[in-house]
Amino acid sequence: MKLISPKLHGIIDYFLIIFLFLSPIAFNMITETGAQVYTLAVVQLALTVATNYSFGIFRAIPLKLHGIIELLISAGMVIASFTILQYDERSRGFYTGVGIFWFIVVAFTSYDKSKDGIKAPIL
Numbered sequence: 422m423k424l425i426s427p428k429l430h431g432i433i434d435y436f437l438i439i440f441l442f443l444s445p446i447a448f449n450m451i452t453e454t455g456a457q458v459y460t461l462a463v464v465q466l467a468l469t470v471a472t473n474y475s476f477g478i479f480r481a482i483p484l485k486l487h488g489i490i491e492l493l494i495s496a497g498m499v500i501a502s503f504t505i506l507q508y509d510e511r512s513r514g515f516y517t518g519v520g521i522f523w524f525i526v527v528a529f530t531s532y533d534k535s536k537d538g539i540k541a542p543i544l
Contacts, residue, residue: 423531431476
Protein backbone atom coordinates (compact mmCIF):
# COMPACT_ATOMS: atom_id res chain seq x y z
CA MET A 422 0.00 0.00 0.00
CA LYS A 423 1.33 3.41 -0.98
CA LEU A 424 0.88 6.00 1.75
CA ILE A 425 1.53 9.21 -0.20
CA SER A 426 -1.05 10.39 -2.71
CA PRO A 427 0.03 12.35 -5.81
CA LYS A 428 -1.44 15.49 -4.23
CA LEU A 429 0.57 15.05 -1.02
CA HIS A 430 3.64 14.25 -3.14
CA GLY A 431 3.21 17.62 -4.87
CA ILE A 432 3.13 19.40 -1.52
CA ILE A 433 6.27 17.55 -0.44
CA ASP A 434 7.93 18.50 -3.73
CA TYR A 435 7.35 22.21 -3.16
CA PHE A 436 8.60 22.01 0.44
CA LEU A 437 11.68 20.18 -0.84
CA ILE A 438 12.29 22.94 -3.39
CA ILE A 439 12.09 25.60 -0.67
CA PHE A 440 14.41 23.55 1.54
CA LEU A 441 16.93 23.14 -1.28
CA PHE A 442 16.89 26.88 -2.08
CA LEU A 443 17.47 27.79 1.58
CA SER A 444 20.06 25.09 2.36
CA PRO A 445 23.25 26.73 1.00
CA ILE A 446 22.69 29.74 3.23
CA ALA A 447 21.33 27.84 6.24
CA PHE A 448 24.12 25.25 6.24
CA ASN A 449 26.88 27.68 5.19
CA MET A 450 27.91 25.52 2.23
CA ILE A 451 31.03 26.12 0.18
CA THR A 452 30.50 27.79 -3.19
CA GLU A 453 30.67 24.64 -5.35
CA THR A 454 28.29 22.65 -3.16
CA GLY A 455 25.89 25.58 -2.89
CA ALA A 456 25.80 25.89 -6.67
CA GLN A 457 25.07 22.17 -6.99
CA VAL A 458 22.23 22.41 -4.48
CA TYR A 459 20.76 25.45 -6.26
CA THR A 460 20.94 23.45 -9.51
CA LEU A 461 19.09 20.57 -7.85
CA ALA A 462 16.44 23.01 -6.63
CA VAL A 463 15.94 24.44 -10.13
CA VAL A 464 15.77 20.95 -11.67
CA GLN A 465 13.22 19.85 -9.06
CA LEU A 466 11.18 23.02 -9.62
CA ALA A 467 11.17 22.46 -13.39
CA LEU A 468 10.19 18.81 -12.90
CA THR A 469 7.42 19.70 -10.46
CA VAL A 470 5.79 22.43 -12.56
CA ALA A 471 6.01 20.29 -15.71
CA THR A 472 4.45 17.14 -14.20
CA ASN A 473 0.90 16.07 -15.00
CA TYR A 474 -0.61 16.13 -11.50
CA SER A 475 -2.60 18.53 -9.38
CA PHE A 476 0.40 20.71 -8.48
CA GLY A 477 1.85 20.78 -11.98
CA ILE A 478 1.41 23.86 -14.12
CA PHE A 479 2.39 22.74 -17.62
CA ARG A 480 1.48 19.04 -17.17
CA ALA A 481 3.80 17.73 -19.87
CA ILE A 482 5.62 14.98 -17.93
CA PRO A 483 3.65 11.86 -16.94
CA LEU A 484 3.44 11.22 -13.20
CA LYS A 485 5.23 7.86 -13.44
CA LEU A 486 8.14 9.44 -15.34
CA HIS A 487 8.31 12.07 -12.59
CA GLY A 488 8.77 9.23 -10.09
CA ILE A 489 11.48 7.56 -12.18
CA ILE A 490 13.39 10.84 -12.52
CA GLU A 491 13.18 11.47 -8.78
CA LEU A 492 14.33 7.90 -8.09
CA LEU A 493 17.38 8.44 -10.31
CA ILE A 494 18.15 11.79 -8.67
CA SER A 495 17.90 10.34 -5.16
CA ALA A 496 20.14 7.41 -6.04
CA GLY A 497 22.59 9.77 -7.73
CA MET A 498 22.75 11.95 -4.64
CA VAL A 499 23.56 9.04 -2.34
CA ILE A 500 26.13 7.62 -4.78
CA ALA A 501 27.73 11.04 -5.27
CA SER A 502 28.00 11.55 -1.53
CA PHE A 503 30.25 8.48 -1.22
CA THR A 504 32.26 8.98 -4.42
CA ILE A 505 32.58 12.52 -5.74
CA LEU A 506 31.93 14.26 -2.40
CA GLN A 507 33.75 11.82 -0.14
CA TYR A 508 36.20 14.48 1.08
CA ASP A 509 33.61 17.07 2.07
CA GLU A 510 32.00 15.91 5.32
CA ARG A 511 29.12 18.41 5.40
CA SER A 512 28.22 17.89 1.77
CA ARG A 513 28.33 14.13 2.13
CA GLY A 514 25.91 14.21 5.07
CA PHE A 515 23.61 16.66 3.33
CA TYR A 516 23.48 14.73 0.05
CA THR A 517 23.03 11.39 1.83
CA GLY A 518 20.21 12.72 4.02
CA VAL A 519 18.32 14.46 1.23
CA GLY A 520 18.87 11.50 -1.13
CA ILE A 521 17.47 9.02 1.41
CA PHE A 522 14.52 11.31 2.19
CA TRP A 523 13.81 11.68 -1.54
CA PHE A 524 14.03 7.91 -2.01
CA ILE A 525 11.55 7.27 0.84
CA VAL A 526 9.09 9.76 -0.65
CA VAL A 527 9.39 8.08 -4.07
CA ALA A 528 9.03 4.59 -2.57
CA PHE A 529 5.85 5.44 -0.65
CA THR A 530 4.11 7.49 -3.35
CA SER A 531 1.22 6.12 -5.37
CA TYR A 532 1.83 7.15 -8.97
CA ASP A 533 -1.71 6.22 -10.00
CA LYS A 534 -3.12 9.33 -11.68
CA SER A 535 -6.67 8.33 -10.72
CA LYS A 536 -5.77 8.89 -7.05
CA ASP A 537 -4.59 12.44 -7.68
CA GLY A 538 -7.90 14.01 -6.66
CA ILE A 539 -8.25 11.92 -3.50
CA LYS A 540 -7.38 13.83 -0.38
CA ALA A 541 -5.01 12.24 2.11
CA PRO A 542 -6.33 11.97 5.66
CA ILE A 543 -4.06 14.81 6.79
CA LEU A 544 -5.26 17.16 4.04
